[in-house]
Amino acid sequence: MTAWLLTCNPDVFNLEAFRRDGRPLEAWSVARYRSELSDGDSFVMWLTGPRGGLIGRGHLTGEPFFSEGASNGDYWQQDPGPRWYVPLKVDDWLDTPVARSQFTEDERFTDTTTLRTLFAANPHRLSEVQWEAFDEAFAKASTALPEEEEWHLRPGDMIRRVELHDRYGGSRQGGICKSARTDNVLIFTDPKTGHQHGYFDEWAEDGSFHYTGDGQEGPQTFDSLGNRSIRDHLQLGLKLRLFEGSRGIVRYVGEFAVDPASPYSYAQAPETGGGPLRRVIRFHLVPVGSTEQPPTVPIGCGYRPVDEFVQPAPAQPGTPDAGLTERNLQAHRRLQNELATAAAARGLEVLSPRATDPDFDLAWRSSEKNLTVCEVKSLTEANETRQLRAGVGQLLDYHDRLQGRATKVQAVLWVEYEPSEARWIDLCQRVGITLAWPGREDDVLA
CATH class of the missing domain: 3.40.1350 (Trna Endonuclease; Chain: A, domain 1)
Structure with missing residues (x-):
């Protein structure tokens, strides 16, 4: 996909008054990348200044055009003169901007100049992961739940997975789903379906729950948003919510966190369908608070023989031989x-x-x-x-x-x-x- 960031300087264009008057925004001035702007491209609108941030999103509706007169001229603080514009449609506005600080610590922006060069002329090119970050922030801000409703399940509660995502958002498939509306990551473990993809989740000797990362083919890496969300959840302020089951009705186990002393290790597991062995990430998750299950939750599943020839993790200095x-x-x-x-x-x-x-x-x-x-x-x-x-x-x-x-x-x-x-x-x-x-x-x- 092709996505752009458009900036609005409130000292140049009175966007607040424009929106208050209910005017439709149909075009925006552009000075760069005109040959690359196309009908259907996505964009986010960014309000500059100390009280600014992410304020809207939409899509382009045509090719750039040159105009001698200003579009929406009544709201310019001074006559901008002849310039190029691109036609567009704003699909959604936010009541208040999502602050810049929410994005500056996001690793999807740390290696780019996107947020450091907002003073440059419009538009600003966005990568796929940057658009993903803006889209997540917009979804959360526009559909945020009241604080007391950010999590309503107790350990042992059962819920249809479709209802879970209707409430909290996030992908309806896969094992690691970041909520689009709350600071939660939904994690699903299911030996019935996981083993065929090389996902062998289990309790470990030290009492941590070893959870296989995202990726069914080839070596698993932290390029995956799901794997990064688990690894960095403490820094990002996210809570890991573990569920048993992956389809239909799932059961909430409780809140978990990566073990700060040993957050993950690597292991070998087959690709989907019994393919060749590849390297997988094994997150070491420890319970947070109570994970006590009610009497109605069945105990145990069929015995899974353990690998007697497993190699221990590399010894740390000062540990036994x-x-x-x-x-x-x-x-x-x-x-x-x-x-x-x-x-x-x-x-x-x-x-x-x-x-x-x-x-x-x-x-x-x-x-x-x-x-x-x-x-x-x-x-x-x-x-x-x-x-x-x-x-x-x-x-x-x-x-x-x-x-x-x-x-x-x-x-x-x-x-x-x-x-x-x-x-x-x-x-x-x-x-x-x-x-x-x-x-x-x-x-x-x-």
């Missing part, structure tokens, strides 16, 4: 997959957590009413106590958050070997946790 970290991670995942296999062999329904669930390693059901939630821990002589403490704390949290969503919830801490201190068995029993290890599958799966 990378080889030991890799060994612990692989041992954890092997233990988890082996226990899941044993549970399935006994006819149990084995589960992985949904985005709406706490980040347990696996769970299983013996009936519709009885749920067992399990945390898996690899052990070494050096980390045994630390791992057991962490596992007990995590299970107490999972049990507390899930007991309102299942009739009976049991907790299992599955470790690599029998702990060197027997006191851990009694300690776990006292708080309602079964501590077990390979060879004691019957104790937890019977």
Whole structure:
């Protein structure tokens, strides 16, 4: 598309009086790019000065023409003399301008001179992403919701996706949709449709939710508006709203934010339809505030075996030896997959957590009413106590958050070997946790 910015200096042309009198703006003076201006081109109108900013948008309706007399002459502060004009139609006016400050910090303008050379003659050429920024700002300003209505959903609420976009705007397709009317980014996770495009979203070992970025073919980059919106949401003042599902009825999980210590990593995943492997972005999202789900939200989905040969992220200075970290991670995942296999062999329904669930390693059901939630821990002589403490704390949290969503919830801490201190068995029993290890599958799966 071809888009332009037209400026209006209120000291030269009294636009406020012109609009107040209800006059239609049918032409505007231009001095540059006349051979490139065409019928149908889009434009935004910018009011200069300290109280100015984005004020209108529309489209050109013909080719430039030369006139000896001024168009809308009554509103010029002084006779402009003969000049070139381009015919146009203003599709929308804003009641008050969107201030320049909203755009100067937008990275879509940081590498250009568009906002720094507004003193130059009309028109000013706009790139596609700059037009996108103006269009978003205009949509938000013209249809802004009252502050108390900027977000109305609570964790667990269900809504038709079409109704969600009717209210908040944004693309009705895709997984990352920036709201055009509020400071929200709508994010959708759905293993049913995502896996066919190489989107493998999951809870990670550290409790963050790993969300695959935008882009179904080729390596994913931050050239995508969706990926930039997530990466830079804190600087842009945007809130990330995670939903489970991608079509029809979707369920609101809660507000998330990128982990400031480790905002994203890269991984390999196939292209759409099982194509070749390519690099994808994995955003590390952490919950903000409450994501507690109501009792009506089902727990878990079909078990997803974890990759036992996954490579850990590069170690930071001062962190444990990378080889030991890799060994612990692989041992954890092997233990988890082996226990899941044993549970399935006994006819149990084995589960992985949904985005709406706490980040347990696996769970299983013996009936519709009885749920067992399990945390898996690899052990070494050096980390045994630390791992057991962490596992007990995590299970107490999972049990507390899930007991309102299942009739009976049991907790299992599955470790690599029998702990060197027997006191851990009694300690776990006292708080309602079964501590077990390979060879004691019957104790937890019977």
